[in-house]
Amino acid sequence: MSGHKGRIYLSPPHMSGDETKKIEEAFATNWIAPLGPMVDAFERETAAFAGVKAALALSSGTAALHLACELLGVGGGDLVFCSTLTFAATIAPFYHKGAECAFIDSEPESWNMSHKALKRAFDDYAEIGKKPKAVIIVNLYGQSCDMDKILDICGEREVPVIEDAAESLGARYKGKQTGSFGKFSVLSYNGNKIITTSGGGMLLSDDAEAIERARFLSAQARDPAPWYQHSTLGWNYRMSNVLAGIGLGQMCHIAERVAARRGIFDRYVRELGDIEGVSFMPEPEWSESNRWLTALTINPPAKRSSDLKAPPLSVIKHLESLDIESRPVWKPMHMQPVFEGSRYYSHCVDGRSEDIAAALFRDGMCLPSGSGMTDEQQTRVIDAFKEALS
Numbered sequence: 596m597s598g599h600k601g602r603i604y605l606s607p608p609h610m611s612g613d614e615t616k617k618i619e620e621a622f623a624t625n626w627i628a629p630l631g632p633m634v635d636a637f638e639r640e641t642a643a644f645a646g647v648k649a650a651l652a653l654s655s656g657t658a659a660l661h662l663a664c665e666l667l668g669v670g671g672g673d674l675v676f677c678s679t680l681t682f683a684a685t686i687a688p689f690y691h692k693g694a695e696c697a698f699i700d701s702e703p704e705s706w707n708m709s710h711k712a713l714k715r716a717f718d719d720y721a722e723i724g725k726k727p728k729a730v731i732i733v734n735l736y737g738q739s740c741d742m743d744k745i746l747d748i749c750g751e752r753e754v755p756v757i758e759d760a761a762e763s764l765g766a767r768y769k770g771k772q773t774g775s776f777g778k779f780s781v782l783s784y785n786g787n788k789i790i791t792t793s794g795g796g797m798l799l800s801d802d803a804e805a806i807e808r809a810r811f812l813s814a815q816a817r818d819p820a821p822w823y824q825h826s827t828l829g830w831n832y833r834m835s836n837v838l839a840g841i842g843l844g845q846m847c848h849i850a851e852r853v854a855a856r857r858g859i860f861d862r863y864v865r866e867l868g869d870i871e872g873v874s875f876m877p878e879p880e881w882s883e884s885n886r887w888l889t890a891l892t893i894n895p896p897a898k899r900s901s902d903l904k905a906p907p908l909s910v911i912k913h914l915e916s917l918d919i920e921s922r923p924v925w926k927p928m929h930m931q932p933v934f935e936g937s938r939y940y941s942h943c944v945d946g947r948s949e950d951i952a953a954a955l956f957r958d959g960m961c962l963p964s965g966s967g968m969t970d971e972q973q974t975r976v977i978d979a980f981k982e983a984l985s
């Protein structure tokens with residue numbers, strides 16, 4: 596391919612160099628095995644950063660979601676409400692426990708859970724005397740939900756909120772760090788997230804006792820006895836000391852990583868924002884997103900949409916032909932085959948029901964947004980995007 600300068604990935608890991616120092620320290624002290632001082636320090640630093648009392652480092656964000664599910668005692672037949680516009684890992688642990696999953700639409704202002712749709716779900720289930728055991732909210736693409744509205748609705752009804760902040764580390768709601776709003780909140784350090792440990796997650800809460808319970812469950816639930824004794828059974832979900840070292844090295848740079856991703860988003864807006872039909876994910880005044888992924892919708896004027904077969908897929912295909920990775924917006928959970936027949940509460944505009952998440956999926960895509968992306972690489976993406984739409 597002429598002028599080929601290497602593949603541009605959607606959101607590759609971005610190492611600072613500090614990680615290897617921490618890994619060497621782990622090796623030098625032979626703290627290779629699970630747990631150790633790096634894990635303790637990573638938990639302390641993350642709890643302090645998010646402004647919560649306790650944190651538990653785990654092997655993945657999915658493991659953290661599972662433990663939140665266990666701590667709240669969600670079981671077979673229990674009802675949970677969940678944002679529909681998300682990655683399947685948000686709901687998977689609840690599904691596996693046999694919970695009834697009802698999905699809640701997004702609002703157009705933030706692309707996150709619509710409080711209007713949430714309220715309708717509560718009212719609807721109240722008629723048959725049912726209340727959810729938990730409401731699972733998601734901070735999509737690094738942007739917070741409208742927390743006050745959602746927490747008010749759930750607080751009045753005494754239903755705990757689980758905050759899936761896997762994509763939003765470093766983002767704020769009304770000045771306060773995300774990951775601090777749920778009864779339990781979850782972070783992910785998967786390879787594509789804003790910082791990474793190559794794979795890992797964190798469970799956060801102000802309920803230090805619950806976090807201690809999760810710590811026990813995450814390390815095979817061994818009773819304090821001289822032999823292996825179990826009053827209950829647990830899981831092997833802890834993060835290793837070596838990987839926590841990577842996390843500590845990454846944590847020092849979180850503010851720079853957020854600034855870099857926001858800068859990338861701003862340049863996309865400057866250079867592509869004037870194209871007819873292109874709109875970027877909005878940021879309400881209460882939100883300071885980390886812009887983990889730059890997300891946008893393409894809604895070409897009717898006369899042009901016939902030439903542009905199924906945007907955004909045609910754009911994604913064109914970018915791929917130039918070795919640029921991009922991706923559609925998450926396919927909503929209520930549209931997934933596995934959840935066929937589940938209840939779904941769409942957003943309402945002027946009393947009319949409107950499926951916002953389905954429209955975002957139809958029109959939406961994400962552009963390469965890695966914090967290590969160079970100006971030249973971003974120029975390549977911008978040129979390719981313009982070409983696809985011309």
Ligand SMILES: *Cc1c(COP(=O)(O)O)cnc(C)c1O
Pocket residue numbers: 654655656657658681682684685733759761762782783784785794795796
């Ligand atoms: C990445 C992600 C997860 C899962 O985290 P893992 O660490 O990959 O298990 C959960 N929810 C959302 C919204 C995510 O983006």
